[in-house]
Amino acid sequence: MIICHKREELRQVVDGLRLKNQSIGFVPTMGALHDGHLSLIRKGLEENSRMVVSIFVNPTQFDNSSDLEKYPRTIESDLELLHTLSEELIVYAPSAEDIYGDTVSSEHFDFNGLEDQMEGQFRKGHFDGVGTVVKRLFEIVRPDTAYFGKKDFQQLRIIQELIKTHQLAVEVKGVDIFRDQDGLALSSRNERLSRVEREAAPFIYKTLKAAKMRFGTESANKVTKWVEKQFAQHDVLELEYFTIADEASLQTVQRKSKTKSYRAFIAVFAGDVRLIDNIALN
Template identity: 75%
Template sequence: MIICHKKEELRQELDGLGLKNQTLGFVPTMGALHEGHLSLIGIGLKENAKMVVSIFVNPTQFDNTSDLKKYPRTLEHDLEMLQALSKDVIVYAPTVKDIYGDTIISERFDFDGLEHQMEGKFRHGHFDGVGTIVKRLFEIVRPDFAYFGEKDYQQLRIIEKLVEKHQLPVKVVGCDIFRAKDGLAMSSRNQRLTKEHRSAAPFIYETLKTAKKRFGTESAHEVVEWVETQFEKQALLRLEYFTIADEETLQPLETKIKTKSYRAFIAVFAGDIRLIDNIKLN
């Protein structure tokens, strides 16, 4: 397995592959890899001759410096997991300086309003940071296909918009949410949960599944009220938001339209660990 810490090294390796009639896949990560990441990489390996996996904790997408400091960094273990997965993976694990130089600052983006919904309301500047790092990584790696999990569905839509508005030559592929056996969406943050919070966390997905059933016969307002009531009864979980929105625009649902697709989005605190999830409703 090839490991590159500088973009020049990576470009030299990729240019030397000679992938003239073959495709290059890419999965950007912030490390602390888990089975969800491996599932994305596995899909990419089936569809491309080679895969690049980046491991980089991006400072500009954290609005909370404490969260940035606490974010798990497990590079050695991550590399062992990738080594066991496939020899066709090239790892790009840059330093902050290699990505940002001496100025660690986000570009400003207009994602046609997608950035102002849900996560954008609670994490100031987050999607400018996401747009900045993904755009730079796309420019460095130059992949044909890039794979993202639907757990971060809003992020997926924003990256699709980024590619569209900046005319980047990459196809963004959304992949199903990878869940633990008890339903909890896989996340690098899960490893920071206490035993008690980990036991309580599957309630998030159970609530989403019931909300989906109720959505068939109830209004969005009624479903939102029901979810909020359920979390008021939870001692270990605190609801930050629950929203039903249009899958395309991410605008909150006011009146159901049969021809449109909707998705429910949720953010929950388990102690000081913030967990997000979502589910397709129709």
């Protein structure tokens, strides 16, 4: 396994692979790796000659400094886990200076309104930070294909729009959500849940599945009100938002159309840990 901390080191490795006409896959992560990340990397290993995995806790996508401080940093165990997956992986674990230079700040992006929905309403500047770091990572790694989990479906759509707007030569693939046996979507933040919070958390996916069933016969508004009522009665979990939206535009649906695909999005607090999830509805 090759570990690079500087962009120049990584470029030398990638350039060597390019000379051999090898395809490059890429999975960007913020570390604290789990089986969800590994599912992305496995998919990439199946489809590419070599895989690059970045480990970088990006400061510009945190609107809450406390959340940034609490985000788990487990580089040693991450590298051990990656080593068990494949000895052929290339790991890019840069400093903020290597990514941003002397000034750690975000560019401003227009994502055609995708950034204004859901997470964008509650995390100001978040998607500017995501767009900035992903664009820079794409420019450094220069992958043929990049893999992102559908748990962050809005982020996936944002990155697809980034590729389109800036005409980047990268194919972006979404990979299905990896869940624990009880249905909880895997996330690095799950490690911060208390025992009581962890036992309560599967209620999120259980409610999403029930909402999907109801969406077949009820309006989006009725389903939304039903979900809000379920969480209002819950002792541990606090609903931040539940939205049924068009998968393409991410705009909240007013009236269902048979020609469109819809997805339910949810954000929930378990104590001070914020969990997101989603489910395809049709």
